[in-house]
Amino acid sequence: MKVWPIYKREVRQYFTSPVAYVILAIFLFITGLFFYAIFSGFAQASMQIAMNPGMGRDLNVMDSVLRPLFDNMRVILLLLMPLVTMRLFAEERRSGTIELLLTYPVRDGAVLVGKYLAAMTLYAAMIGGMLAYPAMLAYFARVEWAPLLTGYIGLVLMGAMFAAVGLFASSLTENQIVAAIVTFGILLSFWIIGWLAAFVSGPMGAVLTHLSILEHNDTFAKGVLDTKDVIYYVDFTVLALFLALRSLEARRWSG
Amino acid sequence: MIEVQSLTKRYGPVTAIRDVSFAVAPGEIVGFLGPNGAGKSTTMRILACFIPASGGSARVAGYDVFRESMEVRKRIGYLPESVPLYSEMRVASYLDFVAEVKGVSRSTRKRRVADVMDRCLIADVQNRLIRNLSKGYRQRVGLAQAIVSDPHVLILDEPTIGLDPRQIAEIRSLIKSLAGEHTVILSTHILPEVSMVCSAVVIINRGAIVAQGPIDRLVEQFFPTSRVQVEVAGPRGAILEGMRAIQGVVRVEDGASVGDGAGRYVVESARGRDVRGEIFLLAAQQKWGLLELRQVGMTLEEVFIRIVAGEESEAATPATDAVPPDPAPVADEAAP
Secondary structure, eight states, X not given: OOHHHHHHHHHHHHHHSHHHHHHHHXXXXXXXXXXXHHHHHHHHHHHHHHHOGGGOOOOOHIIIIIHHHHHHHHHHHHHHHHHHHTHHHHHHHHHSHHHHHTTSSOOHHHHHHHHHHHHHHHHHHHHHHTTHHHHHHHHHSOOOHHHHHHHHHHHHHHHHHHHHHHHHHHHHOSOHHHHHHHHHHHHHHXXXXXXXXXXXXXXXXXXXXXXXXXXXXXXXXXXXXXXXXXXXXXHHHHHXXXXXXXXXXXXXXXX | OEEEEEEEEEETTEEEEEEEEEEEXXXXXXXXXXXXXXXHHHHHHHHTTSSOOSEEEEEETTEETTTTHXXXXXXXXXXXXXXXXXXXXXXXXXXXXXXXXXXXXXXHHHHHHHHHHHHTTOGGGTTSBGGGSOHHHHHHHHHHHHHTTOOSEEEEESTTTTOOHHHHHHHHHHHHHHBTTBEEEEEESOHHHHHHHOSEEEEEETTEEEEEEEHHHHHHHHOOXXXXXXXXXXXXXXXXXHHHHSXXXXXXXXXXXXXXXXXXXXXXXXXXXXXXXXXXHHHHHHTOEEEEEEEEOOOHHHHHHHHHHHHXXXXXXXXXXXXXXXXXXXXXXXXX
């Protein structure tokens, strides 16, 4: 398998162009704003409690700061991940480089995996940079590391799925904007599909609920690692990658 | 090395090529000729395993391009017409990437890349971004990526397009130097290039092969006569009559007047029969002023024009996308 050279080239392309830096900077800036706002609110609430112990609630860092932060991050990722992956195949098709790439002795699967891992590397840099916030938090308050870890596992799984969907959309078109919008459309549909469940009764409602992205991520931030949720993301990722591979291979067969 | 059997490719209702068959022997350089839109690129894309054929089969280096595409791809170097390169990469690291993907081992890769950069005369731009290169350099980087893995078969779609005359000469000698160890199929519009570089040609027009074979044999086949161009001053009627009477002359073409009572004629005689001496004697005897007497070699270009033009006049609708080949005043390069 010649995944390595493909991966290396893609990562280099992310980091020698402004793309990676702009995405990283914007992502960290916005999550930083959220962190600041949430943490300020938390500090204010703590102060009120300190002055008025009668108001004592279960105020803890995980539930009051990190969980809301993760919630907001998911929305930011929904908007940003399509931009991370839109280039991967669409640009190769537009510039024609795919003609050379696919006539090199490298399997379609290796091309796909190389590009996917490159997108995941950028994603890792994004959520890795975000570790700064819990680290800062740990300076002021006691952070529970186990729920933080499961929260991160949830983020990784969700990012893996978003990237796979984005890669699939990118393999369909030579227009990056189309690729981004299709990715966003698919992800948002599965985001809100759970809301429909409220109006659908019986097993169909349960199915819709189960298909929802939101339904499966909240548990991670609560510190729960549920196989049902892990399997949901893994399945979704594998399915999207499989469809992307089919879309690549389709070109070789359509005589 | 390349065997193509009744290859057909349809894009929806449009048939790009139909029933194309030809073969290329190992070590040969074959020119693939045809007007724009004739199906050259389509054929080459199929040979390079980029698109599948609708019918027929093709084998490259002994492997079927459809069923054993990975084996074929290991053994070819391909340069598409548009020269698609990663514009954000630098030349040397791009070639290193291609070499790695093509399976050149780590230990030989550095030397191999340096070697092809020297051969393709791009060593001086190796640290430049491909985006900033001129068309000529891009073309040569494209050629370099095709040969970087030292493949058995090279498929080059218009390799010298967009180069300046000096670069063209350099690339031609590079391609020529590949003959023997590599089998090359190259498409081009520039007919003298084919005469200079290739040992045989395949001519394709409107999706079908119209002629193929060694260049000199094709020329002979289409122009069975030798031609002599004569410029002579004298009475037109007598000159025509006198030259037609020479033994072996098949036809005398009455050309334009060139002033001062002189006219230009083209005398065709059976191939191999040289009538120049007799024309001279005739002129001397009749006291006509002989201004020029010159043998005209028939070129591939004329063969090409005749074939393509002939095809077009046969068809009710002329192909609008057929362009005349580049004019090239080379008359004596037909027979290599």
